[in-house]
Structure formats: structure tokens, C-alpha cells
Amino acid sequence: MNKNIKTRKADQPLLEFRNITVIKGDNKKVLDSVSITINAGENLAILGPNGAGKSSFIKTIAREYYPLQCDNDVSFKVLGQDRWNIFDLRFLFGIVSNDLQHTFTRDITGLETVLSGFFGSVGLYKERLTRSMKRKAAEIIGFLELSHLKDRRINEMSSGEARRFLIGRALVHDPRALILDEPTNSLDLHALYKFSNILRKIAKAGVNIILVTQNIQDIIPEIDRVILMKKGKFLEDGPKGRILNGKNIKKLFGVPVEIKTKDGYYYALRA
Numbered sequence: 001m002n003k004n005i006k007t008r009k010a011d012q013p014l015l016e017f018r019n020i021t022v023i024k025g026d027n028k029k030v031l032d033s034v035s036i037t038i039n040a041g042e043n044l045a046i047l048g049p050n051g052a053g054k055s056s057f058i059k060t061i062a063r064e065y066y067p068l069q070c071d072n073d074v075s076f077k078v079l080g081q082d083r084w085n086i087f088d089l090r091f092l093f094g095i096v097s098n099d100l101q102h103t104f105t106r107d108i109t110g111l112e113t114v115l116s117g118f119f120g121s122v123g124l125y126k127e128r129l130t131r132s133m134k135r136k137a138a139e140i141i142g143f144l145e146l147s148h149l150k151d152r153r154i155n156e157m158s159s160g161e162a163r164r165f166l167i168g169r170a171l172v173h174d175p176r177a178l179i180l181d182e183p184t185n186s187l188d189l190h191a192l193y194k195f196s197n198i199l200r201k202i203a204k205a206g207v208n209i210i211l212v213t214q215n216i217q218d219i220i221p222e223i224d225r226v227i228l229m230k231k232g233k234f235l236e237d238g239p240k241g242r243i244l245n246g247k248n249i250k251k252l253f254g255v256p257v258e259i260k261t262k263d264g265y266y267y268a269l270r271a
């Protein structure tokens with residue numbers, strides 16, 4: 001993978017949110033006074049049950065959702081800056097969500113999917129492709145072990161394959177962090193293992209991973225920090241070994257579990 005894709009040093013935190021509250025629908029606090037600092041170079045997971053507010057948190061990073069500004073002590077900064085051009089911000093964070101995947105239903109090949117990342121479009125129209133764009137897309141596709149599928153239409157791929165192409169699309173801009181929203185949804189065991197290995201490869205190449213999930217076993221060994229989220233709030237935030245215990249997981253999902261670890265992965269077994 002291109003050296004540029006490695007983490008670039010930043011003297012500011014990648015993201016600094018303080019007291020972020022987002023209200024949606026019928027006065028529902030989808031985020032309730034959330035505070036978090038993410039430093040450059042950190043890999044983290046946000047773990048929580050359905051409806052915890054995980055996707056809303058990602059939408060707030062992407063500025064699809066905006067926080068209330070009722071309090072002076074609200075911070076909504078990315079790389080030390082409050083104001084952002086929305087496109088710059090979305091290229092800074094490579095966001096791959098199930099919503100995005102649902103927009104890729106047309107006859108777009110894997111290669112076109114990745115190339116469309118340069119334009120923030122869904123597939124290619126009359127965009128001018130440069131040689132360096134083509135070179136970079138081929139490099140990323142090779143890195144993600146997808147070369148054999150590059151000419152296949154995305155709507156004729158398995159969920160796992162399509163998702164990897166969407167990750168490729170997000171990587172064309174050398175994002176500071178790759179934000180993945182429930183990336184293992186609908187993957188079978190084989191696809192899950194494959195996906196996990198590819199994610200580890202991306203993290204080892206120096207791309208920071210922000211993984212949002214409801215499955216403990218999605219947390220790859222390269223992720224050290226875990227945040228537990230429920231009802232729009234962050235309940236716990238810290239090193240994985242301290243946070244992932246039976247008591248916390250019961251608090252989160254309401255079921256008694258025993259936590260086991262193997263080869264750097266964590267598993268919740270019914271207690």
C-alpha cells in the first residue's frame with residue numbers, strides 16, 4: 001500500500017467532542033452529552049446494543065447530524081477546527097456504513113466503485129480519470145485482495161466482497177481514520193474471518209480504525225480502546241482489557257456473560 005496511506009502526524013486530536021447532544025424525531029436525544037477525544041494513531045471500537053446511538057454518532061462526525069449549541073461548554077472539533085467543508089471532512093474520515101452499501105445497487109463494477117471514491121460519487125459518470133487515480137485504485141484493490149473481482153458488478157457480489165470494495169473506495173483519499181459502521185452485518189463465518197484479517201492488515205498499514213459494532217468478536221486485536229454506548233451515552237471508555245468484562249457487558253446488553261479471550265480476540269459466552 002502507498003506510504004501516504006500511513007498515519008500522518010497531527011499535533012491536534014483527530015476529534016474532540018465535548019457535551020454533544022443531538023435531538024431527532026419527537027424530541028429524542030440520540031446523543032446525550034457525549035464527550036470523547038480521539039488522538040491520531042488510535043484504533044478504537046464503540047460497542048453497544050441496537051438503538052444505542054452508534055450510527056447517530058457517526059452521522060454527527062460526518063455532520064449529517066448537528067449538535068445543540070445550548071451550552072458554552074460544547075466542543076465539536078476535528079483536528080482543532082470547528083468549521084469544515086463537508087467534503088473535506090468526509091474525505092478525512094473514510095466512512096463505510098450499511099446505508100452507503102445500500103446506495104451501491106446499480107451496475108457498477110468493483111473497480112468503478114473504488115474509482116468513484118475520488119469524486120465522492122456512486123459509480124462513475126463522465127469524470128476524468130487520471131493515470132495516478134487508476135494506479136492508486138489498482139494498488140488498493142490488490143492490497144484488499146480483490147483483484148480477481150474488480151470487473152464484477154457490485155450488485156453481483158456477496159455482502160463481504162461489496163463491503164471490501166467500499167472500504168477501498170474510502171481509502172483512495174488516504175483518510176486519517178476509517179470509520180466502519182457494523183461492518184460484519186450479514187457476513188457468514190468464512191466472510192467474517194476474511195473481513196477480520198483484511199481489517200487487521202489495514203490497521204497494520206497505519207490506517208486508524210474506528211469500529212462501531214454490537215459484536216464483541218468484531219474487535220480486532222489491533223484495537224486497544226473500547227467505548228461502551230447505550231441510550232445515547234458513553235458508559236465506559238478505556239483499555240479493552242479493563243472494559244470488556246462480564247459486569248460491563250451485562251450492563252450493556254442485559255444478559256449474563258462470561259468473557260473469554262483467544263489470540264487477541266474477545267468472546268462473550270452465555271454465563
Ligand SMILES: Nc1ncnc2c1ncn2[C@@H]1O[C@H](COP(=O)(O)OP(=O)(O)OP(=O)(O)O)[C@@H](O)[C@H]1O
Pocket residue numbers: 024025026028029030048049050051052053054055056057214
Ligand atoms: N433521524 C432520526 N429521527 C428519529 N429518530 C432517530 C433518528 N436517528 C436515530 N434515531 C433514533 O435514535 C436511536 C439511536 O439510533 P442509532 O441508529 O444511532 O442507533 P444504533 O446504535 O446505530 O442502532 P443499531 O445498532 O440498531 O443500528 C434509535 O432509537 C433511533 O430510532
